[in-house]
Amino acid sequence: MAMAALRREGRRFAPLVSSPNPINAIRSTLAPAEEQMGLGVRSISTQVVRNRMKSVRNIQKITKAMKMVAASKLRAIQVRAENSRGLWQPFTALLGDTPSVNVKKNVIVTISSDKGLCGGINSTSVKISRALHKINSGPDTECKYVILGEKGKAQLIRDSKKDIELIMTELQKNFLNYTQVSVLADDILKNVEFDALRIVFNKFQSVVSFLPTTATVLSPEIVERESEAGGKIGDLDSYEIEGGETKSEVLQNLAEFQFSCVMFNAVLENACSEQGARMSAMDSSSRNAGDMLDRLTLTYNRTRQASITTELIEIISGASALEG
Amino acid sequence: MTLNLCVLTPNRIVWDSEVKEIILSTNSGQIGVLPNHAPIATAVDIGILRIRLNDQWLTMALMGSFARIGNNEITVLVNDAEKSSDIDPQEAQQTLEIAEAALRKAEGKRQTIEANLALRRARTRVEAINAIS
Numbered sequence: 001m002a003m004a005a006l007r008r009e010g011r012r013f014a015p016l017v018s019s020p021n022p023i024n025a026i027r028s029t030l031a032p033a034e035e036q037m038g039l040g041v042r043s044i045s046t047q048v049v050r051n052r053m054k055s056v057r058n059i060q061k062i063t064k065a066m067k068m069v070a071a072s073k074l075r076a077i078q079v080r081a082e083n084s085r086g087l088w089q090p091f092t093a094l095l096g097d098t099p100s101v102n103v104k105k106n107v108i109v110t111i112s113s114d115k116g117l118c119g120g121i122n123s124t125s126v127k128i129s130r131a132l133h134k135i136n137s138g139p140d141t142e143c144k145y146v147i148l149g150e151k152g153k154a155q156l157i158r159d160s161k162k163d164i165e166l167i168m169t170e171l172q173k174n175f176l177n178y179t180q181v182s183v184l185a186d187d188i189l190k191n192v193e194f195d196a197l198r199i200v201f202n203k204f205q206s207v208v209s210f211l212p213t214t215a216t217v218l219s220p221e222i223v224e225r226e227s228e229a230g231g232k233i234g235d236l237d238s239y240e241i242e243g244g245e246t247k248s249e250v251l252q253n254l255a256e257f258q259f260s261c262v263m264f265n266a267v268l269e270n271a272c273s274e275q276g277a278r279m280s281a282m283d284s285s286s287r288n289a290g291d292m293l294d295r296l297t298l299t300y301n302r303t304r305q306a307s308i309t310t311e312l313i314e315i316i317s318g319a320s321a322l323e324g
Numbered sequence: 325m326t327l328n329l330c331v332l333t334p335n336r337i338v339w340d341s342e343v344k345e346i347i348l349s350t351n352s353g354q355i356g357v358l359p360n361h362a363p364i365a366t367a368v369d370i371g372i373l374r375i376r377l378n379d380q381w382l383t384m385a386l387m388g389s390f391a392r393i394g395n396n397e398i399t400v401l402v403n404d405a406e407k408s409s410d411i412d413p414q415e416a417q418q419t420l421e422i423a424e425a426a427l428r429k430a431e432g433k434r435q436t437i438e439a440n441l442a443l444r445r446a447r448t449r450v451e452a453i454n455a456i457s
Contacts, residue, residue: 080335083335083336083337084334084335086330086332086337087332087333087334087401090330090332090392090399090401091401094365094392177335178333178334178335178403182403250365250366250367253367253390254365254367254390257389257390257401261334261401264334
């Protein structure tokens with residue numbers, strides 16, 4: 001019975017020896033290791049496969065942990081993002097959001113994350129910013145960038161270096177709050193001349209869906225021009241403006257306040273999208289690591305059984321040679 | 325005919341329900357808003373917002389920004405707002421004294437302006453508590 005089993009094993013092993021393709025497949029992945037052991041060694045050491053399994057397992061643990069961290073951060077920041085949504089809606093109702101407005105000086109504010117491993121959200125933001133830049137630069141219009149976040153800076157600085165006005169990074173180091181963002185908005189308003197500000201960010205729809213969005217904030221002069229011309233912002237004229245000396249002063253305050261509110265919401269939404277994207281990226285990463293681990297386990301078992309079979313065959317053939 | 329009032333700050337919605345009348349303090353004085361008011365958009369000063377619900381007045385301290393009054397819909401967007409019931413009288417009084425001391429010590433235009441704003445904010449909070457009693 002045992003001999004029959006061994007013969008069967010031998011027969012199973014024989015095709016492996018005769019058709020070199022399967023072994024070559026394994027060999028190609030572990031070729032460098034085999035060369036270390038010297039040519040002519042047909043079986044691959046289990047040690048090599050085991051090392052590989054260990055490293056893949058560690059990576060899986062790390063990505064699982066990153067996913068959980070991202071999930072808990074997402075919970076915290078999602079509540080704040082939803083609360084801040086109500087703030088800019090009255091502005092849009094009053095002043096309108098008109099991305100198709102025709103202005104001379106455009107400024108694109110790109111909001112991106114500081115850390116990586118968060119899926120494709122930064123690339124989509126940068127793609128949209130570049131597209132907006134192309135649409136809006138013409139013979140007599142100019143278009144500048146203001147970049148928030150390391151990843152956006154890394155991508156845009158390569159080809160649009162001369163168009164960048166301001167770069168700010170490490171926004172999330174301190175807890176994000178309105179005061180910080182309003183100081184940021186103040187900085188931008190002081191240093192950059194603009195007729196229209198287009199803020200590009202990823203809006204958080206759900207844990208798996210992030211919409212790249214652009215919000216347009218117009219400068220007070222353009223608001224006056226558009227409201228007198230009628231159209232979407234025409235409703236503004238029906239409101240009597242009070243408070244402050246002149247209408248333009250109130251409109252200026254209004255525009256500045258609108259900008260800081262919209263920025264605050266945009267930064268929060270982008271942070272939410274970043275955590276959500278990181279969660280799903282790390283999740284698929286863990287799953288891939290699990291798949292890889294399964295395949296490696298199969299390879300490991302096969303090499304282990306192959307080496308046992310080789311040993312057995314050697315012993316048995318040695319023994320039978322002795323018997324005569 | 326009731327007004328719908330919404331008071332929003334960047335961090336949360338402070339008030340969102342129907343009221344009978346409100347008194348708002350703007351840069352150019354206090355205005356009272358009753359149902360069917362004409363549409364206006366106005367800047368709100370650092371001051372008290374009084375809300376009337378069924379003959380009962382409620383006070384809130386607002387730290388400035390904007391208000392829009394439309395068809396019986398009032399939206400007030402402020403940097404910060406506190407209901408008078410949430411303000412601790414002792415703490416508000418102390419903040420007021422600290423702000424006054426800071427104003428006296430302030431040097432330079434910028435510090436004076438900031439100290440002034442802090443003083444007005446502290447004073448508003450104290451007034452908000454005193455107004456109900």
